[in-house]
Amino acid sequence: MPTSATPAIEIAGLTKRYGAQTVLDGVDLTVPAGTVTALLGPNGAGKTTVVSILSTLLPADAGTARVLGHDVARAPQAVRHLIGVTGQLSAVDPLLTVAENLRLVADLFHLPRSEGRARTAELVERFGLGDAARKQGQQLSGGMRRKLDLAMTLVPGPQVVFLDEPTTGLDPRARRDLWEQVRGLVAGGTSVLLTTQYLDEADQLADAVAVLHGGRLVAHDTPAGLKAAHDAGSLDDVFLALTAPTQDRTQEEVAR
Numbered sequence: 001m002p003t004s005a006t007p008a009i010e011i012a013g014l015t016k017r018y019g020a021q022t023v024l025d026g027v028d029l030t031v032p033a034g035t036v037t038a039l040l041g042p043n044g045a046g047k048t049t050v051v052s053i054l055s056t057l058l059p060a061d062a063g064t065a066r067v068l069g070h071d072v073a074r075a076p077q078a079v080r081h082l083i084g085v086t087g088q089l090s091a092v093d094p095l096l097t098v099a100e101n102l103r104l105v106a107d108l109f110h111l112p113r114s115e116g117r118a119r120t121a122e123l124v125e126r127f128g129l130g131d132a133a134r135k136q137g138q139q140l141s142g143g144m145r146r147k148l149d150l151a152m153t154l155v156p157g158p159q160v161v162f163l164d165e166p167t168t169g170l171d172p173r174a175r176r177d178l179w180e181q182v183r184g185l186v187a188g189g190t191s192v193l194l195t196t197q198y199l200d201e202a203d204q205l206a207d208a209v210a211v212l213h214g215g216r217l218v219a220h221d222t223p224a225g226l227k228a229a230h231d232a233g234s235l236d237d238v239f240l241a242l243t244a245p246t247q248d249r250t251q252e253e254v255a256r
Helices: 047-054 076-080 098-108 113-126 142-154 172-187 199-205 223-229 235-243 246-255
Strands: 009-018 021-031 036-040 062-067 083-086 160-164 191-195 208-213 216-221
Touching (some): 021 062, 021 216, 036 047, 036 199, 047 062, 047 160, 047 191, 098 113, 098 142, 113 142, 142 160, 142 172, 172 191, 172 199, 199 235, 208 223, 216 235
Parallel strands (some): 036 191, 036 208
Antiparallel strands (some): 009 021
8 A cells, every 4th residue: 555655656676678779778866756757758758658658558678667656568457547648639529518428437437426526626616627428529628627636637536647748739728727626636636647748837836857868867856956966057058958969968068
């Protein structure tokens, strides 16, 4: 049984290859329970691969990955009962209403009918979806659809949530609305691993930031710690320094 001292996520030596290409090369990462860790990296850095392995959708080639103490390879069913995943592509059924989408998830997780309806009502209120409860998914704005996506992820009450670029394509107001929902999740004790291309999003939400580059973890610290270590005014500057081509970094070091 997980305790409060058990990390939400523990990764050690995680490796994944596709043919001759190594996508993850011995990645180590620990996410304490009840926190947000933002996983950053250029396109193709392996962020979604990490999420896929942790959510039991993809096997690793080497190394170990645990969620609340459960090994994802040896105890995938136990892990699935603990996690929720909001992927880059919407899981919303466009022909079902908001309430129907939520009740469908409750049925898929075999929640009793009364509990499923109560959970649906709770999440509709929590995400401000009351006015849209009878609208079909295809009638929702991008921001409302993303809210529904996250609400659907939360139906079974996961203890660890993976958010894979959850605000891509949203307008600034919709992004901030979703940020508030993530803050509320963490305040309630949920642990979050967030992948994002938005550096301000990581700065706003994350207790810790981990940067993947070339299949390796090249930095892991608080946002403030990373900025101080790189004498940078923003995470954008830190990110550019850490993911610059090797030749560029070498020339920068020589210039210093």
